[in-house]
Every structure is written in C-alpha cells, then in structure tokens.
Amino acid sequence: MVVRHQQVEILVHPGHKPVTIPLSESVYQVLDQEDKTVQLYFYSLAWMIPVLTTGNEQSVSASLKVVESVLDITPDEERSGAWNMLWDDHAICERLCILLELKELPVVSSVLGEEVNEKIDEHIKEIKKHLSAILDNEKWKNNNHRVFHLLAAFIYAHSTGDEEGKKSFREKIEGFIHELIDPETGFSLEQSIAYCFFDLVIVKNIIETMNGLSAELSIDAEAIEHNLNSHVAAISFPDGNMPASGDSAHGRMLSPYQQKFMPEKSAISEYWRRLxxxxxxxxxxxxxxxxxxxxxxxxxxxxxxxxxxxxxxxxxxxxxxxxxxxxxxxxxxxxxxxxxxxxxxxxxxxxxxxxxxxxxxxxxxxxxxxxxxxxxxxxxxxxxxxxxxxxxxxxxxxxxxxxxxxxxxxxxxxxxxxxxxxxxxxxxxxxxxxxxxxxxxxxxxxxxxxxxxxxxxxxxxxxxxxxxxxxxxxxxxxxxxxxxxxx
Known part of the structure; x- marks a missing residue:
C-alpha cells in the first residue's frame, strides 16, 4: 500500500494492478468501475494483513481510514441489482474474519476510536445475516466457496465463545471437504482441472487454520495430494499438456515434480478407470x-x-x-x-x-x-x-x-x-x-x-x-x- 497526497494505491492481489482510491471520493463508486475479481479482493480486506504487520504508521492509518470508508457505504449508495462485489459471498467471509481480528488489535482502537468500533460491530451483524442466508443456500453445494462460508462461521463462533457453534461448524467443514474432493483420485469434484490444485491449497490452509484454533480435522492431505499428482499425471497427454477442462486456462503443463508420479504404462488404464x-x-x-x-x-x-x-x-x-x-x-x-x-x-x-x-x-x-x-x-x-x-x-x-x-x-x-x-x-x-x-x-x-x-x-x-x-x-x-x- 502506497499513500500519495490525497489518495492511496493498494495492491489487493499480486496478480492484478494496484487500485487507486482518492480519499475524497466514494469508495463504492471508485470500485464499481473495477474488474469484478479486483473488487472481490478489495472488499475481502485481506490486503490489510501485510499492511498492519509490516507497514509504517502512515500506511496503517490510511488503511484503517479505507476500512472506515467501506463501513460507511450506505444501502442508498449501492446500485440496485448491480454486480458490485461488496456483498459477494467470498468477500464477506474474509471481511468478517478481518474485522473480528481488527477488533482485537490495540492499534485499531487508538487510530479509529470507539465510534468506528461500533461501526465494525454493526457491519459484522450485517455480514452475519448475509452469511446465514448463504449457509442455507444449496447452490453452493459443489463449490469450494462453501468451505469459506463454513470457516467464517466457525471463526465467528470462536470469536464469540460459542462452543456449540464451533463443534457444529468443525464437523461441517470436515464433512464438506470429504464431499468436495474424491479421495481415491485426489480430484476436486468441481469439474475443473485447475481447481483440483486450487482446492488442495485451500484444504491445506483450512487444516492449518483449524489446527491453530485447536480444532483439528481428520483429513489426510498428504494422501489426497499423492493421489491427485498420480491421477493428474495419468490424465495428462504424452507431451505433458493438460486439458483445459472447466475453469482451466490453456497452457498448463505437467510439472517436473508431477512427472515423477506418472504410472507405469501397464497400470495407467487403472488410473483412467478411476477417473x-x-x-x-x-x-x-x-x-x-x-x-x-x-x-x-x-x-x-x-x-x-x-x-x-x-x-x-x-x-x-x-x-x-x-x-x-x-x-x-x-x-x-x-x-x-x-x-x-x-x-x-x-x-x-x-x-x-x-x-x-x-x-x-x-x-x-x-x-x-x-x-x-x-x-x-x-x-x-x-x-x-x-x-x-x-x-x-x-x-x-x-x-x-x-x-x-x-x-x-x-x-x-x-x-x-x-x-x-x-x-x-x-x-x-x-x-x-x-x-x-x-x-x-x-x-x-x-x-x-x-x-x-x-x-x-x-x-x-x-x-x-x-x-x-x-x-x-x-x-x-x-x-x-x-x-x-x-x-
């Protein structure tokens, strides 16, 4: 994050250009012109973690002012029916976790004051209402986003000391991971070659997070990864090219590491049968x-x-x-x-x-x-x-x-x-x-x-x-x- 005169530049994701936000303008209106994916990462507020942990006083203060401007977005300001990612399911799950974390940091109270803390509490209540509706929606059944929803709900229960909620959401997280990934092949059931790798990274991060919160999951990530590498090698074509099935870009190649998992020719048909x-x-x-x-x-x-x-x-x-x-x-x-x-x-x-x-x-x-x-x-x-x-x-x-x-x-x-x-x-x-x-x-x-x-x-x-x-x-x-x- 870079502060320049009356504006800030924020790198919300390393794969995208920085977002420039004039501090005198409406954050909602500025972001509404951006790519949907950039909006998602901005509204997640996850970009604040490195700012708060490694930034100087000026950047920390500016980042918290940006957060306050997000909290100040009113329903009247939002375009009716627009696909602005302020209330996107992915964005609100991460934003909920960040806001809960912010409430625990002394620097936040000293910079923002009690009034903004109250705004954070109100915004958390609003997110919780959205999250409850999302958790009841079956459309996310086969989507990796469901694990974001469940983790956010678990972290909210953890933050509020709701032991029954923690137990329930821990069980749901574990159950959903078993539904999301086919253990025999290691493949994600999202019907996308690229998401097989993406979902494995998510699962590893979820396991690490839950372990850190003393809520260990019975998921063997090493076995999943071994099976995935073996079956990805089997489904690849002889020159190492991967099919662009589902949300997968062209040009993905089998890595040298994955090539080590290539089954013997006499056994490859068995891997194909499992797929x-x-x-x-x-x-x-x-x-x-x-x-x-x-x-x-x-x-x-x-x-x-x-x-x-x-x-x-x-x-x-x-x-x-x-x-x-x-x-x-x-x-x-x-x-x-x-x-x-x-x-x-x-x-x-x-x-x-x-x-x-x-x-x-x-x-x-x-x-x-x-x-x-x-x-x-x-x-x-x-x-x-x-x-x-x-x-x-x-x-x-x-x-x-x-x-x-x-x-x-x-x-x-x-x-x-x-x-x-x-x-x-x-x-x-x-x-x-x-x-x-x-x-x-x-x-x-x-x-x-x-x-x-x-x-x-x-x-x-x-x-x-x-x-x-x-x-x-x-x-x-x-x-x-x-x-x-x-x-």
Whole structure:
C-alpha cells in the first residue's frame, strides 16, 4: 500500500494492478468501475494483513481510514441489482474474519476510536445475516466457496465463545471437504482441472487454520495430494499438456515434480478407470499416436460448464488438435456465459437459441482396451450420440443428432492450428511449429460446414484466437462421420 497526497494505491492481489482510491471520493463508486475479481479482493480486506504487520504508521492509518470508508457505504449508495462485489459471498467471509481480528488489535482502537468500533460491530451483524442466508443456500453445494462460508462461521463462533457453534461448524467443514474432493483420485469434484490444485491449497490452509484454533480435522492431505499428482499425471497427454477442462486456462503443463508420479504404462488404464467415475473418460490408440479425453459434465458444479460429450483430441508430433475453449476468462463478462461456459465453447451439441440444455440422461461406455468409446446424451428436446475409434495415427468420430430446432456443434481447434479446405469434404490441418499435417475428411454436405475464428482462454482476461469447424443444421435428425489422420 502506497499513500500519495490525497489518495492511496493498494495492491489487493499480486496478480492484478494496484487500485487507486482518492480519499475524497466514494469508495463504492471508485470500485464499481473495477474488474469484478479486483473488487472481490478489495472488499475481502485481506490486503490489510501485510499492511498492519509490516507497514509504517502512515500506511496503517490510511488503511484503517479505507476500512472506515467501506463501513460507511450506505444501502442508498449501492446500485440496485448491480454486480458490485461488496456483498459477494467470498468477500464477506474474509471481511468478517478481518474485522473480528481488527477488533482485537490495540492499534485499531487508538487510530479509529470507539465510534468506528461500533461501526465494525454493526457491519459484522450485517455480514452475519448475509452469511446465514448463504449457509442455507444449496447452490453452493459443489463449490469450494462453501468451505469459506463454513470457516467464517466457525471463526465467528470462536470469536464469540460459542462452543456449540464451533463443534457444529468443525464437523461441517470436515464433512464438506470429504464431499468436495474424491479421495481415491485426489480430484476436486468441481469439474475443473485447475481447481483440483486450487482446492488442495485451500484444504491445506483450512487444516492449518483449524489446527491453530485447536480444532483439528481428520483429513489426510498428504494422501489426497499423492493421489491427485498420480491421477493428474495419468490424465495428462504424452507431451505433458493438460486439458483445459472447466475453469482451466490453456497452457498448463505437467510439472517436473508431477512427472515423477506418472504410472507405469501397464497400470495407467487403472488410473483412467478411476477417473471415469468422476466424469473424465481417458483413452488412446495402442501405439500412443492418438489420445483423447471425453467429459460427462453438464454444469453440475458451480463453474457451470455445459460440456456433455466434450472431446479433447491429441496427436503425436502435433499436440492438441481439438480442445475445450477453457476458462474462466473474466467473471461477469458476456463472453464467459455465451462462449466459455456454453455448449458451443466445447464441442458439445448446442441449440442456437440456448447456451445450455437440461440434461435428462448421459452414458459413456469405454472399450476394455481404452482405444474407443461411445457416448449418449439425452436432453429435454434433443439428443447427441458420439463414438470415437482411435487407430495408429487416426481417429474416427461418428456423430448423430436429433433436435426439433436449429442446432450446431463447434469443433474447436487448438491455438496455432490452421484449417484449409482442399475439396468437398476434405480439409488440411497444420499447426504452427510442427512439420506434420493432418487430413480431416467428412461425409457432411459443405452447406452445413463453416470455419469461424473463436476464442481460447489463456488466463484471466486473456485469450487467443483459433479456428472452429462449425456444423449447423435445422434437420431433425442427422448422422455423419469425421476421420482425422496423419497426411
């Protein structure tokens, strides 16, 4: 935190630029113009910890004045229906803990005085009302945020000496962690590769916090981490690339440390079978020249990616060919909901009039040798059947769609790919940095096919353009095939 004249600059998160707040202006109005994620981290007040512990008198005083300005935000000042993160669930959980801590620090009373302490008490009451409503809301059931809610409630009970509340919330924290993470694979059940790692860090921090408050949890984090590293290594592709499933950015690679957990080739199918149970169906050709991953997820977790039968395809000496669009890109942005989370951002069946369909039933059956699979997804008004068959340097995709309205499927290619039509039903695919080429052939009528440039998420608010081969039709029933092989 830097104090300059009549304003302060606060680094609310190391991954974002500092926030500049003129002390004479409304904090709410200033923050309302910022990125939603920046707002979240600002309103959490967690940035105050290093200021209070290592800052000089000027920065400590200025930070407490900023806190006072947050406490002074009135309901009349807040924009009705706006997505300002002042009352975001994540932000209020951390802010509650920070405010409880502030009340115990002598420097706070000496700088702010009794009047502001009363404001803190009133604000804590308001947060507690919001938190109680959040704890009763089932929408957070499969989301890591639930553990923030429960920890904040535990810390409030600890602060107020509520022993019964502490016991209850300790048990709920432990139970939720067991629900959030599949112990056999170590994978988070949030249906996102990136969140597997994120959630493990959260769990470790929660364990450390609870231990520090003499409320130990019966969670074996070391076993979870070992299983996660083993299964992450197993789901990765032969060049170390990780799929961008769920809210995962493109470009994540298996680390040298994780490479040490790679199962023996004779055992890897057993690791893949365990991943089947949580919606990741991994397979490939016997000679490792082609690999694939299919998902059964349809926004069951809070990340909301509609990706039933989504398929990643990888070729040796070429890398990723067909991929997930990735995510999350930018919270609150239209493109996140209309592309990155929508079925069209995956190579899943999409109705032109809807970002997502209600899934009635889904099944994926994998051949014993993991070289082929068949998937069926049945929605309220449509269905999609997809079969994959992998051979040496070739993969065949059989598709069948039934729908009563206009529909489309985007085959989203990896960054660096170029698609060139050669003749009716035949395309050449090349990739920057690779000498080999692939040939895609299909029996689809060219009138049903277009090539579009679409987006792939490479990080927060970062994206790159890549081609998509788009199949669209109003036909009530249509079946076709794609063959992709080395040219």
């Amino acid at each position: 089947d149970r949580i919606g990741y169906y991994r397979g490939g050709a016997k000679d490792d020249s082609v690999h694939f991953l299919m998902l059964s997820h349809n926004a069951e977790s809070a990340h909301g990616h509609a990706s039933p039968l989504h398929t990643d395809i990888w070729f040796a000496d070429f890398g990723f060919l067909i991929v997930d669009a990735g995510g999350p890109y930018k919270y609150g942005s239209k493109v996140r909901y209309q592309w990155y989370r929508a079925a069209r951002g995956h190579n899943s069946l999409s109705l032109k009039a809807a970002n997502q369909q209600e899934l009635k039933d889904l099944s994926i059956n994998v051949e014993a040798n993991r070289s082929a699979l068949r998937g069926e997804a049945f929605f309220k008004t449509s269905s999609h059947r997809r079969s994959l068959f992998s051979y040496s340097n070739e993969i065949c995709i059989h598709e069948a769609v039934a729908a009563g309205e206009e529909w489309e499927i985007y085959y989203n290619f990896a960054e660096g790919c170029e698609i060139t039509p050669l003749k009716e039903g035949e395309y050449e695919i090349t990739k920057h940095g690779f000498d080999s080429r692939l040939i895609l052939t299909t029996n689809l009528d060219s009138a049903s096919l277009t090539i579009q440039q679409t987006e792939r998420c490479t990080g927060h608010s970062k994206s790159v353009s890549a081609p998509s081969l788009v199949v669209s039709s109003s036909a009530e029933e249509l079946g076709w095939q794609l063959s992709i092989k080395r040219g």
